[in-house]
Amino acid sequence: MLPSFLSPLILNPKHEVCVAHQAIFQHKKPLGPAHCLWWPQKDASQPPDTVILFIPGNPGLVEFYIPFLSGLQERDHTSRLAILAHGHLNHIPLPNLELNVPNHSLTAQVQSAIEAFDAIQAEFGSNTKFVLIGHSVGAWIASQVLKARKDAVSNAFLLFPTISNIGNTPNGRRLSAIFKPLPRRIISSLGYAARLIPVAFLSFLFSDWPTSQLLVLQDLICSPLAIEATLSMASDEMKTIADLDLALLEDCKDKLCFYYAEKDDWVGEEKGDILTALHPHKESVSIVHDTHGTPHAFCINHGDQLAEQCSIWLRCRQSDYAPAPVIP
Numbered sequence: 001m002l003p004s005f006l007s008p009l010i011l012n013p014k015h016e017v018c019v020a021h022q023a024i025f026q027h028k029k030p031l032g033p034a035h036c037l038w039w040p041q042k043d044a045s046q047p048p049d050t051v052i053l054f055i056p057g058n059p060g061l062v063e064f065y066i067p068f069l070s071g072l073q074e075r076d077h078t079s080r081l082a083i084l085a086h087g088h089l090n091h092i093p094l095p096n097l098e099l100n101v102p103n104h105s106l107t108a109q110v111q112s113a114i115e116a117f118d119a120i121q122a123e124f125g126s127n128t129k130f131v132l133i134g135h136s137v138g139a140w141i142a143s144q145v146l147k148a149r150k151d152a153v154s155n156a157f158l159l160f161p162t163i164s165n166i167g168n169t170p171n172g173r174r175l176s177a178i179f180k181p182l183p184r185r186i187i188s189s190l191g192y193a194a195r196l197i198p199v200a201f202l203s204f205l206f207s208d209w210p211t212s213q214l215l216v217l218q219d220l221i222c223s224p225l226a227i228e229a230t231l232s233m234a235s236d237e238m239k240t241i242a243d244l245d246l247a248l249l250e251d252c253k254d255k256l257c258f259y260y261a262e263k264d265d266w267v268g269e270e271k272g273d274i275l276t277a278l279h280p281h282k283e284s285v286s287i288v289h290d291t292h293g294t295p296h297a298f299c300i301n302h303g304d305q306l307a308e309q310c311s312i313w314l315r316c317r318q319s320d321y322a323p324a325p326v327i328p
Helices: 062-074 106-124 137-148 170-179 181-194 199-205 211-221 224-240 246-251 270-281 303-318
Strands: 021-026 033-039 050-055 081-086 129-135 155-159 256-260 286-289
Touching (some): 050 137, 062 211, 106 137, 170 224
Parallel strands (some): 050 129, 129 155
Antiparallel strands (some): 033 081
């Protein structure tokens, strides 16, 4: 059931219904292992005709996205859609594996995503369509995969994308201080104490979160290494994600779809810049503006809505139709 580039992983299930397989992608040194989820195509008698590589935001725990990605595959009527969700390095403690790789930089995460894409391409061949989906900083990482493997990528769906000047966004300015080395060390050390926090208390703090998502959160906050990895990566984001890559957007305009919130404190002026840059190509680019109050962290409670939108995009692109409008 797993492709050859994945190894099986046994973890306690957090979501009651999930057809995805827990797995490990063992990257080349010095990157180390990454936690993955694999949704095989529903028709096991045929190879997939489309494979999605999903790249999460930060924190990069792919189990947060199980409702979204399961909903996306449920909407597939071809029965030949497979999905690989590739987590960020060291963002989750992995049992029975030595996580001794200190490099969880943004550059390392990009390299790991490119390696994952290459493995998918090598496994399934040139007759398969390869689609990238990235959320938040995962959208920026997806754009780097697109830049590196432009000819092989069929489409890229960028959800709540933070692809330029993240340090100048309201949240970037508000939170940048905690991403510095000393605050990172202090905050990550609290992970030991967090192991004493029961899920019931987390439910009190995050009253609108499903229990399954609280269990995913618990994996993060109880691991000092994972906390350090997420904060260190965030620090890199502030420094690295700067000017909007207009040349890439122009060059790949026929492959791109964007989804933006009404209000998103992780997104600055880039939305207007993108609209201006791609305005002459509005017939070949889909830019959807949310009207439902969907938050940046859509994966917690709003996965089904984004699954519907990505399903619409997939059907349109598979049929070579014009880009789809926003969902009703």
